[in-house]
Amino acid sequence: MIFQEISRLIAYDERQRMVPADRARLTALVDSARAQDPADYTTLRALGVGLLVLGEYGDAIHHLGRALDLAETSGMRIAASINLADAHRYSGDAATSEAICREMLALAREEVPEMVYFPLQHLGKTLIDLDRRQEAREVLQEALALRAAEGDPELITRSREALRLLDT
Template sequence: MTDAPGSSDLLLSIAGAGTEYRLCLPHLLPEAIDQAAMLAAAQAVLAQNSKSESAQALRAQSMATFMLLCAGELDAAEGVLDRVIAAQAAMGDARTRSASELRLVQVLQRLGRVNEAVRLASEVVAQQSNDSPVRHFALHHLGKALMQAGAHGEARAALVEALALRLALGNAELIASTRQALTLLESRPLAATPPHEA
């Protein structure tokens, strides 16, 4: 399932043992170390929470879609996210809806629907105040989507702002992730015209 050979040195986990993943080249998108274990974990979370529309159940379903993404189950992840985002919007749960939308950004990237990913990530960033706890995530994912779209200048600006916010938070894992994206961006040749503007 990897887009190209190579992955980050960061080993991450969304929900403990069996849900470890790496960010893989060329776009630093998540991929499960053990796809079968990740898929089983996602299915268990969905089975436990899919009959409820409570805020907690919707958050759990959203987390499960990230596991589906890591396991390569993109259509399933998109379908669940569409439903979860609509329910969170109806509840007025803006913060958790933003987290779900950022998961959808990654699904869209993996599906090659980069223009949609950039548009959605841009909308999420625009909804965040400067002191929003979600802003650094939104900027980070916008930067990665812009990088995939070939809009390197815009990507760099978003990632630099995300890194500044993450440095202020002091979270080493998040800082390392954004630094890795910036390093990857600096290694790429500049595109003459960003594809999403063509």
């Protein structure tokens, strides 16, 4: 439930990065979760994402790392790791973000094929940050194709918006 609450307070900027839709409410929710000193995967991941969106990258990396330690499935590992990759990317460490995305892409291809679009999308955005535009385009086109096959309009829109970043 906390992940959904935090997700509702997230918007995207012109670079397709997560930003607070309501900073005050997001800060209050994150502070409340942090005060409870969570020890479960879901809350730690949600808290990490909230901290990431608020720009508290060090704390985000810490909490996402703790969530990752508690991941019980490959899908959980992929989700927390991609959030961790974003924390590194947003903080300016695109090389670490790329390494994490590539590792999770390999894991998804091997064990959770229905999640391949997730590390692809984030790898593509990382490659944009690294100014490797052609490689980013190829990766994001693959993510879009997989998302289109799934039929989720919001995910399709996110992939199209990421591809539009390459046209600027």
